[in-house]
Structures are given as structure tokens and as C-alpha cells.
Amino acid sequence: MNKKAKRRLVVVGGIVVIAMLVIVAVAGSGGAASSLSIADVLGGSYEGKKVQVSGSVVADSLASEGATAIFKIEPEGDDAGADQLEVQYNGALPATFGTGVVAICTGTVEGKTLLATEMVTKCPSKYESAEGSLTVKGLFDQADTMLFKDTKVCGYVQGPVNDAQAAYRFTIESQGATLDVVYDGGLDEQIKDGTAVVISGHLDSDGSFIATEQPSIDSSIKA
CATH class of the missing domain: 2.40.50.140 (Nucleic acid-binding proteins)
Structure with missing residues (x-):
């Protein structure tokens, strides 16, 4: 290889090295937080x-x-x-x-x-048995005495699960009756349409249920 070819190879090699350094620098500037x-x-x-x-x-x-x-x-x-x-x-x-x-x-x-x-x-997963809880219909059947009283209600999530900014998080259904559940905390990601849940809280005067703890998945029918 003659001197001219060697000089050209050195120049090309230098350009490649500089280009690689520039790429690494740019990538690094927008890298991980x-x-x-x-x-x-x-x-x-x-x-x-x-x-x-x-x-x-x-x-x-x-x-x-x-x-x-x-x-x-x-x-x-x-x-x-x-x-x-x-x-x-x-x-x-x-x-x-x-x-x-x-x-x-x-x-x-x-x-x-x-x-x-x-x-x-x-948000950690949480399971709880529905034993001792009321169905939605059972809650409404005795609404006069259950208003603002701490209790548990169980049912199946019906429809979409809303975010914490919504007026209510989701609706549950059991024995043909439906109930809107209000809760501003985090929900287990497994809670969605069709999930059986157990919720602690109380019936509010507007007919919604105010959950005071993270709604739980019914452990008695957990897959």
C-alpha cells in the first residue's frame, strides 16, 4: 500500500471514530433518567x-x-x-x-x-372472602338502617373501571341490583369488568357506596 493510500485510510478511520464519538455523546445526553x-x-x-x-x-x-x-x-x-x-x-x-x-x-x-x-x-394485590358481606340487593333492602353504617358489600364489577378523578370508580351488581362505588385510592390492576369484589365502606345518602379501604377481589372464587 502506497503512502497516499495509507494517508487516505488514516483520514477515513479518523472520521469514523469522530462520528462514533458524536453518536455516543448524543445518545448519552438523552439517555436514562x-x-x-x-x-x-x-x-x-x-x-x-x-x-x-x-x-x-x-x-x-x-x-x-x-x-x-x-x-x-x-x-x-x-x-x-x-x-x-x-x-x-x-x-x-x-x-x-x-x-x-x-x-x-x-x-x-x-x-x-x-x-x-x-x-x-x-399497588399490592389484595384478596378477601365475601363471607359476612351483603349483596347489593340486600344492602338496598335495608337501606334505611344501613345508611352511613360501616359494612361490607359484594358483587361483580359491571362495565368500565374509571380513574381516581371520576365521580365514581366502578359499578357492581349482585342479585339484579347495581351500586356505584366511590373510592379515591388505587385499585388492583386485576379489578375489571366481571371481577367479583368485596368492598368495605358505607352507603351514602345519594345511593352510592363510599369505600373506605382498597376494594378486594373475592378470594372464594379466585382463579
Whole structure:
């Protein structure tokens, strides 16, 4: 190989190396988000940076502005309430979203707010026997005495499961009667149309049922 050919090969090789370095740099700049705690985000300098933060959804913090859901998250466990981070999420809330549910949010930091573009939730499965609970018809048959009284009702989910912003989460049916269930917490992802559930709470004056605990799947007929 003559000197001219060698020089050309070196130049081409150099260009290829530079191009690869540029590609790696660009890929790295838009790579995975840094995993941070709520305290890290609130106390650090992460303006405009892509981060991932997880925390429990704070009770009564959910609001909306158009298609944007706004809520707050706080550390889990013993550190709950120590810090709260506002999250703005422009997307559809999953059925598992609700008070106390762990939300893992990814997005960019703007001031003391996380503008989330991605969110997943963690909600533990929960099963309970329907033994000792009332059917919907049985509840309505004694509605006068059961109003605001703590009880359990069982039935099958009928139709869609709504998100935590809706007026009610879902409707259940048993013995030919139907009942709207109101609940602002997270739901097990297995709860959907046709699922047998057991719900603790009370009958409200408007005829809906206010769930005070996470609705459970009826363990007596669990697959």
C-alpha cells in the first residue's frame, strides 16, 4: 500500500471514530433518567434535567387542569410527610392510581415541580372472602338502617373501571341490583369488568357506596 493510500485510510478511520464519538455523546445526553429521592429533587440543582422519582400519592392532592393531572407524592413508610413533591402529568391516569399508591414518575424538573411524561404505579394485590358481606340487593333492602353504617358489600364489577378523578370508580351488581362505588385510592390492576369484589365502606345518602379501604377481589372464587 502506497503512502497516499495509507494517508487516505488514516483520514477515513479518523472520521469514523469522530462520528462514533458524536453518536455516543448524543445518545448519552438523552439517555436514562437519574433515579432520585424527593428530597434530592427539592434540595438539589436539577432544573431542566431528566429524573425519575417515586413516592406515595398524597391524600386529597389530586387536581386537574385540562388534560394535565396535578398531584403530590411523599416518601414511603416512616418518612411520609417529610417532603412533598408536586407532579404534573399530561397523560391518562391508570386505574391503579390513587391515594397511598406508589407512583414512579419520570420527567424533567421545573422549579420544585416534576413535569412527568411517564408514570407507572405499584399497588399490592389484595384478596378477601365475601363471607359476612351483603349483596347489593340486600344492602338496598335495608337501606334505611344501613345508611352511613360501616359494612361490607359484594358483587361483580359491571362495565368500565374509571380513574381516581371520576365521580365514581366502578359499578357492581349482585342479585339484579347495581351500586356505584366511590373510592379515591388505587385499585388492583386485576379489578375489571366481571371481577367479583368485596368492598368495605358505607352507603351514602345519594345511593352510592363510599369505600373506605382498597376494594378486594373475592378470594372464594379466585382463579
